Amino acid sequence: MWQRDSRRFFTKKQRRTAYLNHDGRCAKCSEYLTQGFHMHHLRRWADGGQTELDNSSPLCERCHKDIDK
Numbered sequence: 001m002w003q004r005d006s007r008r009f010f011t012k013k014q015r016r017t018a019y020l021n022h023d024g025r026c027a028k029c030s031e032y033l034t035q036g037f038h039m040h041h042l043r044r045w046a047d048g049g050q051t052e053l054d055n056s057s058p059l060c061e062r063c064h065k066d067i068d069k
């Protein structure tokens with residue numbers, strides 16, 4: 001049976017890769033990301049979205065608040 005990835009949180013390595021892929025900037029507003037930037041699930045984890053880079057974008061705290069209410 002197909003099993004969904006049960007990890008909710010991205011690994012340090014995934015965060016680092018996403019960060020580098022976006023030149024250290026927020027995927028939405030292009031502000032420079034701080035250390036505590038948010039790895040956002042494009043398809044919500046609660047809706048079955050995977051914890052994979054394909055399904056993620058790094059966001060600054062402000063943008064993330066706008067998206068995930």
Ligand SMILES: [Zn+2]
Pocket residue numbers: 026027028029030031059060061062063064
């Ligand atoms: Zn932003």
Ligand SMILES: [Zn+2]
Pocket residue numbers: 038039040041064068
């Ligand atoms: Zn999010």
